[in-house]
Amino acid sequence: MPPNDLIPFPYQDGARRMAEAIRGINDVIVASHVNLDGDAVGSLAAAGHILHLLGKKFMLYSGTGLPQSFSFLSLPDIVHTSLERPPLLPRSALLLDCNEPHRLGQELAARMSGLAGVNIDHHPGRGMGSRANWIFPRAAATAQLMAYVAACLGLPLSGGVADAVAVGIITDTGGFRHGNTDADALQLMVHLTKNGCNIFRLRELLENTWTLGRMRLWAKLMSSARLERDNTVAFCRVMSDDLLEHQCAKEDVEGFVEHLRRLRGVKVAALLLEDSRQTCKFSLRSAEGSDVLAAASALGGGGHVNAAGGTLRLAPGRAESVLLDAVCKQLDRENQPALSRADALPAGE
Numbered sequence: 001m002p003p004n005d006l007i008p009f010p011y012q013d014g015a016r017r018m019a020e021a022i023r024g025i026n027d028v029i030v031a032s033h034v035n036l037d038g039d040a041v042g043s044l045a046a047a048g049h050i051l052h053l054l055g056k057k058f059m060l061y062s063g064t065g066l067p068q069s070f071s072f073l074s075l076p077d078i079v080h081t082s083l084e085r086p087p088l089l090p091r092s093a094l095l096l097d098c099n100e101p102h103r104l105g106q107e108l109a110a111r112m113s114g115l116a117g118v119n120i121d122h123h124p125g126r127g128m129g130s131r132a133n134w135i136f137p138r139a140a141a142t143a144q145l146m147a148y149v150a151a152c153l154g155l156p157l158s159g160g161v162a163d164a165v166a167v168g169i170i171t172d173t174g175g176f177r178h179g180n181t182d183a184d185a186l187q188l189m190v191h192l193t194k195n196g197c198n199i200f201r202l203r204e205l206l207e208n209t210w211t212l213g214r215m216r217l218w219a220k221l222m223s224s225a226r227l228e229r230d231n232t233v234a235f236c237r238v239m240s241d242d243l244l245e246h247q248c249a250k251e252d253v254e255g256f257v258e259h260l261r262r263l264r265g266v267k268v269a270a271l272l273l274e275d276s277r278q279t280c281k282f283s284l285r286s287a288e289g290s291d292v293l294a295a296a297s298a299l300g301g302g303g304h305v306n307a308a309g310g311t312l313r314l315a316p317g318r319a320e321s322v323l324l325d326a327v328c329k330q331l332d333r334e335n336q337p338a339l340s341r342a343d344a345l346p347a348g349e
């Protein structure tokens, strides 16, 4: 199949625009949001391979570094954790899987004004690229968008590019289980698989590499999980001491919130992770029909309708009640019967 048959119609214009934008930049910082997740790493790696194949100068950057769990991925270069002494004089930035400057981390956000920005993302938003933006929430993963850009540039979707794209799609679809697992994402996976990408091997590397400490941590978290709001909200709090006790890092908690949704009748799963003494990170997941993006946005966070998160500058006790309050309010709003037009009119009209 010629590569461009690979790009579903709704994606063609964006892929073409981004291919052109990427052809026009050089000396590129490739970056994503702080605390890289699978799609951030996947799209970062895919972008690096693309720039390498195009003969561009680039550096991969993440202030919070490459999580150990993704170290198996073949990257075209190391991931720099500081911009103090960059290996090149950056003139542009390729920003992936986020579209708000504050999610880039302070160090990069502070340098953005002098750089030509190209922003590719699948979170709802307006985009932050000064040169070009492709914000396409319909995509299952940002890595999926990178695959279409690569195809548009005439690059083969095999080897490191294929693995990087697959890791992004596998993680953001929860292993092809979430609501974003659509025909376009699956069609792309078929193409990657035909080109040598091995889903089974990638899932082994992504999922079956736990330490016993992580297993014990999850056991503790499972036994401390509780139900709220007539058993429709599942909640769990993770303290730094829990991580210390089991020699775990924050990334060892990744995925736990999905398990809270396994409880019968639960509409929203909420997880609170103590980040530092006065800061907590929260993760929300919902069943179809409940909008956790609205609840997260009310607290200054973001994400997708069924998977969202954010940071609360509060100690865990207070953060817990603020988070649960926001979730319950959102569920209450969704439970209200829609006002009929007559009811919605102000009195007297």
Ligand code: 5GP
Residues within 6 Å of the ligand: 033, 037, 100, 103, 123, 282, 283, 284, 300, 301, 302, 303, 304, 307, 308, 309, 310, 311
């Ligand atoms: P997670 O709960 O796995 O950290 O994140 C779930 C989703 O919410 C992801 O799409 C992630 O990018 C987004 N997200 C997490 N934290 C934040 C945040 O602080 N701000 C915004 N805008 N999005 C976030």
Ligand code: MN
Residues within 6 Å of the ligand: 039, 040, 097, 122, 140, 141, 142, 172
């Ligand atoms: Mn993503």
